[in-house]
Amino acid sequence: xxxxxxxxxxxxxxxxxxxxxxxxxxxxxxxxxxxxxxxxxxxxxxxxxxxxxxxxxxxxxxxxxxxxxxxxxxxxxxxxxxxxxxx
Numbered sequence: 001x002x003x004x005x006x007x008x009x010x011x012x013x014x015x016x017x018x019x020x021x022x023x024x025x026x027x028x029x030x031x032x033x034x035x036x037x038x039x040x041x042x043x044x045x046x047x048x049x050x051x052x053x054x055x056x057x058x059x060x061x062x063x064x065x066x067x068x069x070x071x072x073x074x075x076x077x078x079x080x081x082x083x084x085x086x087x
Contacts, residue, residue, distance in 0.1 A: 012055070012073050012074070012077075013074050013077075016074070016077060018051055018081070018086070019051050019052070019055070019077060021048070022048050022049050022050065022051040022052045023052055025040050025041075025044060025047040025048060025049050025052075026038045026039070026040060026049040026052045026053075027039060027040065027041070038052055038053055038056060051077065051080070054080055055073060055076075055077070058071070058073075058076055059071075
């Protein structure tokens with residue numbers, strides 16, 4: 001996922017405030033097995049990373065399905081926000 005973002009294979013609307021806020025709160029950490037995951041600073045209990053986590057889960061699901069159709073992450077985010085009652 002990190003490589004896909006850095007290589008600009010994944011694009012997102014940086015003007016989307018909730019997603020941008022959660023991206024700024026997220027960091028990549030490794031567990032004792034060397035596996036990467038998204039987390040936030042230990043003293044940042046009130047900062048949210050849920051939207052970033054949801055995007056990563058959707059991306060991994062997309063990769064497992066291996067569909068040829070591109071995913072419109074802005075639409076997916078709008079749908080997610082609507083379902084959560086945040087839109």
